[in-house]
Amino acid sequence: MTSSYSSALLDRAVNEFAKLPGIGRKTALRLVLHLLKLDEGMVDQFAQSITTLRHDVKHCQVCHNISDDDICAICANPQRDGSIVCVVENFQDVLAIEATTQYHGLYHVLGGVISPMDGISPSALEIDSLVERVSQGNVSEVILALSSTMEGDTTNFYIYRKLQAFDHLNVTMLARGISINDELQYTDEVTLGRSIVNRVPFNIS
Amino acid sequence: MTSSYSSALLDRAVNEFAKLPGIGRKTALRLVLHLLKLDEGMVDQFAQSITTLRHDVKHCQVCHNISDDDICAICANPQRDGSIVCVVENFQDVLAIEATTQYHGLYHVLGGVISPMDGISPSALEIDSLVERVSQGNVSEVILALSSTMEGDTTNFYIYRKLQAFDHLNVTMLARGISINDELQYTDEVTLGRSIVNRVPFNIS
Numbered sequence: 001m002t003s004s005y006s007s008a009l010l011d012r013a014v015n016e017f018a019k020l021p022g023i024g025r026k027t028a029l030r031l032v033l034h035l036l037k038l039d040e041g042m043v044d045q046f047a048q049s050i051t052t053l054r055h056d057v058k059h060c061q062v063c064h065n066i067s068d069d070d071i072c073a074i075c076a077n078p079q080r081d082g083s084i085v086c087v088v089e090n091f092q093d094v095l096a097i098e099a100t101t102q103y104h105g106l107y108h109v110l111g112g113v114i115s116p117m118d119g120i121s122p123s124a125l126e127i128d129s130l131v132e133r134v135s136q137g138n139v140s141e142v143i144l145a146l147s148s149t150m151e152g153d154t155t156n157f158y159i160y161r162k163l164q165a166f167d168h169l170n171v172t173m174l175a176r177g178i179s180i181n182d183e184l185q186y187t188d189e190v191t192l193g194r195s196i197v198n199r200v201p202f203n204i205s
Numbered sequence: 206m207t208s209s210y211s212s213a214l215l216d217r218a219v220n221e222f223a224k225l226p227g228i229g230r231k232t233a234l235r236l237v238l239h240l241l242k243l244d245e246g247m248v249d250q251f252a253q254s255i256t257t258l259r260h261d262v263k264h265c266q267v268c269h270n271i272s273d274d275d276i277c278a279i280c281a282n283p284q285r286d287g288s289i290v291c292v293v294e295n296f297q298d299v300l301a302i303e304a305t306t307q308y309h310g311l312y313h314v315l316g317g318v319i320s321p322m323d324g325i326s327p328s329a330l331e332i333d334s335l336v337e338r339v340s341q342g343n344v345s346e347v348i349l350a351l352s353s354t355m356e357g358d359t360t361n362f363y364i365y366r367k368l369q370a371f372d373h374l375n376v377t378m379l380a381r382g383i384s385i386n387d388e389l390q391y392t393d394e395v396t397l398g399r400s401i402v403n404r405v406p407f408n409i410s
Binding site for chain 1: 212222226234
């Protein structure tokens with residue numbers, strides 16, 4: 001037999017599923033056998049949703065978020081505050097911040113962080129378009145909201161330097177410290193150390 | 206916004222993935238975003254492998270296993286012993302037994318077990334075709350290899366009764382007892398009790 005299963009078609013579908021991140025061959029087989037039991041129409045619908053997405057999805061021309069139109073729903077919403085731009089790494093970060101319902105400004109999705117190890121240089125990211133966006137004069141605050149990793153910090157700093165040229169622009173970053181509900185004794189020492197150095201006036205909120 | 210994400214296309218693809226067993230919305234989103242990063246050709250290939258499988262896959266006319274042809278690779282293999290037929294519940298059971306490399310006969314895939322609770326009656330399973338297959342006279346042994354559950358035992362017994370009519374047919378079942386490497390004190394009492402009652406002569410193998 002050339003394939004591991006009795007069917008080469010099955011083998012091919014399982015191989016395709018097993019290429020997805022976090023999906024092993026056993027899970028892939030389980031998913032494929034599930035699809036085999038469905039009506040042809042439902043399977044076609046499943047497959048079509050993927051190809052349509054890949055072929056038709058766009059990136060917002062303003063913030064580079066995933067969008068169905070040239071301008072995404074957030075950028076097109078007149079109720080959002082266009083003077084604040086939150087810089088994030090990717091689409092999932094937009095979801096995470098939107099889920100808090102605490103932010104009403106716009107976004108700028110970089111598409112990654114600077115990482116010489118992975119060959120990601122600043123020019124591969126949407127940094128120039130951010131500078132261009134700020135230079136149009138309507139933005140009064142840029143929030144740097146990248147991950148608290150070495151690459152994230154490097155990217156934050158790179159963008160900060162690029163934005164220094166703009167007078168009257170407020171560049172801020174997310175507050176760092178002990179997580180809500182975290183116990184002090186289990187907090188890592190770097191976070192704990194920083195939150196002592198960067199302590200803030202006591203307030204009840 | 207009518208969708209939970211900024212893109213209705215994305216929303217649709219995530220919904221489709223989240224319908225799969227064991228895939229939640231977070232995992233679905235992760236898989237879909239992974240597909241979004243791939244080349245269009247690779248995504249088309251992924252989607253096509255699923256639709257092709259669903260439209261073109263067959264069931265072996267002899268053993269009802271999943272197959273690309275009318276007769277599956279196992280049934281078509283002249284090196285397999287056609288006088289022994291192992292009755293299993295589904296395709297995965299065939300895989301499990303094949304993985305042992307200890308069995309060289311053929312299979313008969315029932316497509317489930319009798320379960321009045323789930324509305325699965327004997328007529329919904331490939332039992333009549335098994336009886337028909339045995340009646341052709343080439344089969345000398347039928348191994349009942351269904352799960353050791355109430356439904357499996359019921360189905361075993363139902364098939365056993367159907368096959369009693371055939372003289373010279375050997376109906377066997379899988380050996381039941383303590384698993385290899387299992388410690389006695391942790392074996393459940395039903396299994397342990399049965400393995401005392403059904404004890405066998407000591408042999409070194």
